[in-house]
Amino acid sequence: MSESVHTVATLPTERQAGCPFDPPAELLDARRHGPISRCTHPGGKPGWLITGYDLVRSVLADPRFSSRKELMNVVDFELPPAPPGEFLLMDDPQHRRYRQPLAGKFTVRRMRLLTERIEQITADCLDAMEKTGPPTDLVTAFAKPIPTIVICELLGVPYEDRGSFQEQIDTFMGGATSDEELIAAYTATQEYLARLVAAKRANPTDDVLSELTDSDLTDEELKGISLILLAAGFDTTANMLSLGTFALLQNPGQLAALRADPAITDGAVEELLRYLSVAKTFMRTALEDVEVGGQTIEAGTTVVLSYNTANRDPERFADPHVLDLSRQDTGGHLAFSHGIHQCLGQQLARVEMRVAFRALLDRFPTLRLAVPAEEVGLRPETADIYGVKSLPVTWDREGA
Amino acid sequence: MSAAQVSVDRGRCIGAGMCALTAPEVFDQDEDDGRVLLLQTEPTAAHRAAARMAAGVCPSGAITLAEPESDGS
Numbered sequence: 001m002s003e004s005v006h007t008v009a010t011l012p013t014e015r016q017a018g019c020p021f022d023p024p025a026e027l028l029d030a031r032r033h034g035p036i037s038r039c040t041h042p043g044g045k046p047g048w049l050i051t052g053y054d055l056v057r058s059v060l061a062d063p064r065f066s067s068r069k070e071l072m073n074v075v076d077f078e079l080p081p082a083p084p085g086e087f088l089l090m091d092d093p094q095h096r097r098y099r100q101p102l103a104g105k106f107t108v109r110r111m112r113l114l115t116e117r118i119e120q121i122t123a124d125c126l127d128a129m130e131k132t133g134p135p136t137d138l139v140t141a142f143a144k145p146i147p148t149i150v151i152c153e154l155l156g157v158p159y160e161d162r163g164s165f166q167e168q169i170d171t172f173m174g175g176a177t178s179d180e181e182l183i184a185a186y187t188a189t190q191e192y193l194a195r196l197v198a199a200k201r202a203n204p205t206d207d208v209l210s211e212l213t214d215s216d217l218t219d220e221e222l223k224g225i226s227l228i229l230l231a232a233g234f235d236t237t238a239n240m241l242s243l244g245t246f247a248l249l250q251n252p253g254q255l256a257a258l259r260a261d262p263a264i265t266d267g268a269v270e271e272l273l274r275y276l277s278v279a280k281t282f283m284r285t286a287l288e289d290v291e292v293g294g295q296t297i298e299a300g301t302t303v304v305l306s307y308n309t310a311n312r313d314p315e316r317f318a319d320p321h322v323l324d325l326s327r328q329d330t331g332g333h334l335a336f337s338h339g340i341h342q343c344l345g346q347q348l349a350r351v352e353m354r355v356a357f358r359a360l361l362d363r364f365p366t367l368r369l370a371v372p373a374e375e376v377g378l379r380p381e382t383a384d385i386y387g388v389k390s391l392p393v394t395w396d397r398e399g400a
Numbered sequence: 401m402s403a404a405q406v407s408v409d410r411g412r413c414i415g416a417g418m419c420a421l422t423a424p425e426v427f428d429q430d431e432d433d434g435r436v437l438l439l440q441t442e443p444t445a446a447h448r449a450a451a452r453m454a455a456g457v458c459p460s461g462a463i464t465l466a467e468p469e470s471d472g473s
Contacts, residue, residue: 061461096414103415103434108424331422332457342416342459350421 005295006033008049010040011304012281012381020378020388021247021276022321023308027051031309036293039304042382043075048295048303053313053334055293056305060339065284065303066091067341072283073302085217085224088232092340098225101215102344105208111347114150118352121149122359130363135370135394143242143391144170144234146356150348151233155226156200156207165192173235189230190223197222233345236279237352239379239387244272244357246376246391247323249369254325259361268325269353273335275323277308278386282337307334308386370394403442405466406451410435412462419458423450427463436462 013026022028027049030037035052050056059065069089070081082089087098104110129141148166157165171185197209197219204210208229212222248255258268282305286297297303311333312320318329336343343349360367369376370392377389406426415434419427425447428437443451455463 061459099414100433104430104432105434106417107415107429107431107434108417108420109429109431331453336416338459340414340460342414342418344416347417347421 006030006037008037008039010044011042011049014381015378018374020373020376021243021250021323023277023280023306023312024381027306027309028312031306031313034293035313036295041074041302041304045074045076045302047074047301048292048297049306050292050303051306051309051313052293053310053316056307056310056334057332057338059284059292059303059305060334060337060341062290062339063092064287064290066287067095067284071285071287071300071302073285073300074283083220083224085221085226086228087225088228088341095340098217098221099340099344101212101217102208102225102229105211106344106347108347111351114348115351115355117153118146118150118355119359122146122356126359126363133394134397135392138245138391138393139238139242139388140390142356142360143245144238146241147234147237147352150352151230154207154233154348155196155209155229156205157196161192165189168192169230169234173231189227193223193226194219197226229345232343233348235385237349239278239385240272240276240349240353241356242391243276243278243387244353245360245367245393246369246373246388247272247276248357248361249367249393250373251323254323255361258325258357259365262358264325265354265358266350267327267330269350269357270330270333271323271325271327272353272357274311274317274327274330274333276386277311277335279335279337279384280308280381280386281306282341307337310334364395366396367393368395404448404451404468406438406441406443406455407464407466408436408438409462409464412460414460414462416459419454419463422454422457423447426451427454 008026008030013024016025030049031051035050035055037049039047039049041047050059067089068091070079072079085098087095125142125145129136152162168185168189172182172189176182176185200210201213204213209226258264283302285302286299288299290297314320336346376391379387379389413435415429417429419436420429426440426443428439430437452465455465
């Protein structure tokens with residue numbers, strides 16, 4: 001009975017020092033006990049933690065589990081429903097109403113057409129790195145600007161607004177040093193997006209946001225959608241690029257294999273996605289009593305789905321803790337989630353990573369860390385997206 | 401010996417594009433809404449494994465692959 005259920009302490013638990021790429025030891029330990037454990041949410045409410053691949057996947061595909069923000073039973077006050085347009089925290093049919101018009105704008109084909117433009121943006125970043133370095137911080141010189149410029153171009157943020165806009169997003173996506181600063185940056189971003197939506201409606205240009213003004217979505221909804229696209233499309237890819245580079249530099253054999261054979265780039269990106277799972281966890285709330293892995297999750301209880309332990313599940317992936325860029329079993333990894341909320345921008349993220357990792361390695365054959373690995377600052381587990389704070393790198397100048 | 405039959409449920413499809421990425425000879429995406437378009441209802445032997453993989457990774461369960469029990473492939 002309940003005595004046999006493994007229990008973990010209050011989430012989140014921190015990672016083990018010296019293992020920056022591995023999920024917290026306590027979560028890996030939970031997976032060893034079984035795919036489902038009891039846990040306490042950060043706000044003190046009791047809940048469930050699912051760490052096994054098969055169970056995480058089945059909950060994500062189960063309509064008896066909700067994504068609605070107001071149903072998340074983790075804190076002792078009521079959460080408001082998601083604002084208009086923020087469909088990540090909604091169920092169907094509301095979710096579908098927003099996702100459907102967007103899906104056609106992020107197809108495999110349409111994203112591949114951006115390859116050349118992304119190559120150019122990447123080359124510009126690498127040129128700037130060469131001019132000012134070595135050394136440089138790979139996060140500010142490379143990992144952040146590439147996805148930011150791409151998503152700004154997709155949304156149609158005018159060039160002259162980019163600098164101040166990027167700063168605002170940066171501040172509210174984790175760079176704020178105080179609550180006041182955070183709220184100010186968030187408000188400024190909201191106001192900017194409201195102006196942008198109005199401008200696109202008045203004078204449509206060749207971008208996703210202008211195209212969406214042609215749908216039945218209101219300005220308020222378009223503002224919410226833009227915010228979601230920015231938040232989801234920028235911090236995630238930025239952290240994959242910087243943490244991914246860190247992981248490659250710490251695995252010289254794999255790095256050499258990737259340098260030697262461009263043909264493995266696509267597979268290497270999938271393996272980095274699996275291995276790093278920077279979007280670590282998501283939550284769902286049971287709409288009715290649901291039996292999961294032999295346990296009954298009661299209606300109204302919130303479960304934490306641990307993508308990073310699921311992607312390290314030994315029952316699904318052979319030698320799961322080994323970074324193996326030529327691995328053949330990455331198909332079905334959960335780095336972009338599963339179910340109706342699976343990442344809308346995943347095909348864009350793939351193109352960005354394939355282009356950017358390749359170009360970085362080709363440009364700097366001697367790229368290496370500029371500090372000891374243990375001095376690389378990591379984000380705390382309380383951050384929604386895992387990654388490095390900065391990544392000081394260096395290289396040999398040509399002819400030096 | 402009959403071939404494997406693929407069917408898609410566009411009502412379930414969310415347009416994630418995993419099928420077009422995994423088995424581009426068998427699946428495509430609608431330009432307007434990103435939803436699945438079936439290019440081959442009976443994938444050739446060369447594309448059958450990819451079609452099976454695509455059905456397995458489809459996030460919304462929109463792809464069904466009916467395979468004859470004993471076609472030895």
